[in-house]
Amino acid sequence: MIFKKNIADLTVVRNTRFNNRYFMLDLQAEEPFSVILPGQFVQVLVAGSPSTFLRRPFSIHSVDFASRRLRLLIQIKGEGTRHLSLLTEGAKLNVIYPLGNSFSLPVTKKVLLVGGGCGVAPLLFLAQFLNQQHIQPVILIGFRTRSEMFEIEEYSKFGQLLITTDDGTAGEKGLVVDHSLFQKERLDFGKIYCCGPVPMMQSVARIAQWHKVDCEVSLENTMACGFGACLCCITPTDRGNERVCMEGPVFNTKRLKWL
Amino acid sequence: MIFKKNIADLTVVRNTRFNNRYFMLDLQAEEPFSVILPGQFVQVLVAGSPSTFLRRPFSIHSVDFASRRLRLLIQIKGEGTRHLSLLTEGAKLNVIYPLGNSFSLPVTKKVLLVGGGCGVAPLLFLAQFLNQQHIQPVILIGFRTRSEMFEIEEYSKFGQLLITTDDGTAGEKGLVVDHSLFQKERLDFGKIYCCGPVPMMQSVARIAQWHKVDCEVSLENTMACGFGACLCCITPTDRGNERVCMEGPVFNTKRLKWL
């Protein structure tokens, strides 16, 4: 397997707006991709935005190796993401990819994926990848409300989809950690993969620890480089301060100090 | 007459490319213009260009009061002007206008206008204005070569047009100051108005002085504000350092120290 970081101008082939907060960029590469694994991310240069000096990191939402496309699912936060949300077909985007480690393969076939907010970004790619290993995960996703749900059918292709909404307009009412799945005596999974807001990941990690289930989370951090050079993005682990962009973004919660 | 500086978002209604260096922006205002005089300029905010922090000054090339439009003739120099050259119809441009003083009215009807490079910008407006005062100026313009000439017919409407080109492909060959007009014993004008590169303006001013003809030039300078607040744009005059953006940009060469 060839692991190699690239810098390239990718072409925006589609910009899909899901709602007033989320959009998806489909990016076309000239060259075929080398290995890209679920959990990895990219660093995007936001040209033409006066207040955006550094690149912006985004998880790889999914990859189509055949057509040399990768997709980013982006939540509008500030100037950089607002600027990206306005890109139209044909625009060039300078991207460094792929970066970081990836989710590790589970040892059992009983696997739970948990996501919320823009933390869902890498989950579809992971689900697809698990399918290729003949694993059908349970996928639990939290949305704020029914009208903000998206890509529901996509997820259903790869596993059993469970949903929570804050207001109960779809699936179970409440946060993902309130889901009835977690109320059971035994949490019957060999592995939990989780990404989303830190408080959510912490709650899920605590539940996993309680049930002695292995749990991996994908962390965010403030990044200057994204490829291990600056040491700005550290998180405390059992081996000291590690770089989220190199030793992560995926960490086994056993190794983290933030529980 | 109401003199008032405005800040407004003007709408680009046309962006005409003359050649690889020059383009013209037609800008539409919502509100009717108050007084705008030939020689005045505007300060344009170049949004979305990371390296353009301050506004960019441009002479007012012409005004159509009835349709509330003003035009800027712009030469591509660096990032700011390159960015403006890419604007398309419908784009909004934040502009402060009108700024600076203006050319003064001549006491005689024999008037010569001399321009070269992007210094031609305010001349059409001036010619049109003189026409309204029943003055038909002689207009002498220098271009590099025939293929870079533009707006020739426009000028011809308002006076007698003379041309020089560096390579002789149109009009007389040479610089504007080489024109046969200046070789005559007597320079039979009551006033010369001149704008263009500083060396050209200096040569014309020297000729004017020799012939004892009144001469006004339009100066450029590095401007931070454009409306008199910063004192960055001074030029030495007989009254000390004066602001090019307020006491100028038009100066009678008698008052300048740069001859």
Place this chain on the structure above:
Amino acid sequence: MNDLSVNIAGMTFKNPVTTASGTFGYGEEFLDFLDPGQLGGIFVKAVTGKNREGNNYPRMAETTGGMLNSVGLQNKGVDIFCRDIYPKIKTFDTHIIVNVSGSTVEEYVEVSERINELEKIPAIELNISCPNVKLGGMAFGTMPDMAKEVTIAVRKVYKKILMVKLSPNVTHITEIAKAVVDGGADVITLINTLLGMAIDAERRRPVLSTITGGLSGPAIKPVALRMVWQVHKAVPVPVIGLGGIMNATDAIEFILAGASAVQIGTANFIDPRVGLKIIDGLGQYLERHQISTIKELIGALKTE
């Protein structure tokens, strides 16, 4: 709700948004854009003892997120200021504060004494931090002893509120701040510009006629915020903060760091109405955070 007023050394400012010396002319240049009475105050262009022509052209260079200037205190001198300019601006319905500059202690004293007589000027701001003059200026602001000396001398003749504006081009800003407070300063304003330089690579020459100049604009905001925070903690007098403020969020940051008021400088050149927008933005911030008075935010940075 939304009380934006602040008190500084006994003066009440209707809001904490003022304009920085040298970036707002004498206020008159902005009359087409705003009513100065809406601002908390105006710090007018430096006034010196005699007429000064300032430095030669070019005086300005654009830099990333900022600009260099080397205006060099061009002004008509204190006589003309008192005779011609003061009568025109004294009617503005806001505090007019005069920025006093000089090359010698005597010049600072002379100018301050004259300004002391002007009824509608409640305060002066001693500019011991101008990087663009050969004599005096910044030299006073980089040495604690000199900074104190000039403050003491002016304090003797100036009876109203004495503000001193510090230079950021120093190793220990708090030492200078303490020195001028010891010398009798009622208020500290900071920062003036950082000493910088721009080069035209194609012509292989400095861009500015003076080679070096003063850097202002958002590029310097992190340095300014740090110094405001350090000085606010170090001295018992109110601090007025500035350096790169472009919008209301920037202003809030300075206030949280310890500024009782802020000055808007370079931003005025890009948007002459920016002061009013910042005042609006401060009101919105208070509303969003349900804070009744902006005074609560002064120095309210949580650092545990």
Place this chain on the structure above:
Amino acid sequence: MNDLSVNIAGMTFKNPVTTASGTFGYGEEFLDFLDPGQLGGIFVKAVTGKNREGNNYPRMAETTGGMLNSVGLQNKGVDIFCRDIYPKIKTFDTHIIVNVSGSTVEEYVEVSERINELEKIPAIELNISCPNVKLGGMAFGTMPDMAKEVTIAVRKVYKKILMVKLSPNVTHITEIAKAVVDGGADVITLINTLLGMAIDAERRRPVLSTITGGLSGPAIKPVALRMVWQVHKAVPVPVIGLGGIMNATDAIEFILAGASAVQIGTANFIDPRVGLKIIDGLGQYLERHQISTIKELIGALKTE
């Protein structure tokens, strides 16, 4: 034509483009993007006596035209450097220079002594200018006496080329420069980061865990250029210049101001191949201006 090589204290650099300590890891992080052998040299991340975990998260804040960092010298210590890292990087076909940091004079001496033994390391860069550590670091770089003392102490044990990297957070950069040259420095590099601060207005907290941090990027270029120019004129040793260099034009500006070589810092984060682009750009500049060697440009600023 187009000779880009420069000589610094007897070393020949194939071109004047090197990378700044702390922004290029140990070179390894860049192997997918470029061959380090194409660069003039690499200044690797700070090495201290013992393992250091650095500061807490968050360590980074973006600012206008720059960024603040408070990494705080995280590294595995000199033992691990010599044992694990050095063998991997010593094969790079370029000069590898180690940035030496410490909290005490003894620590600087200890580390320098160890690095002195490494055959393929021709020089060290004493970092007496790190703003992100509580003890030592910048303190050494802001006081001429301490700067000189640490330089003398290291000079005694370090036999190869001794570079000293200065902090810009001082009143008189030339005094510090003279002090370290007196102490035995062969080369001066400058500038390190400006001490700054960022505040999250919504949360009313500092952005960085350390409250203040070091400002880098194009925002600081005017200050860096000014200091390189001042120091180049003040001391007889070569100067390596850095601070906000993003492209070849910036690099030329530093060279004109007096830098014999430049370091690229923050720009590496945005474009890990920027060093190569700058090398290309320098060649083009020489060609356009018909200059046969870049040495002609060092300090060639025309100021008459």
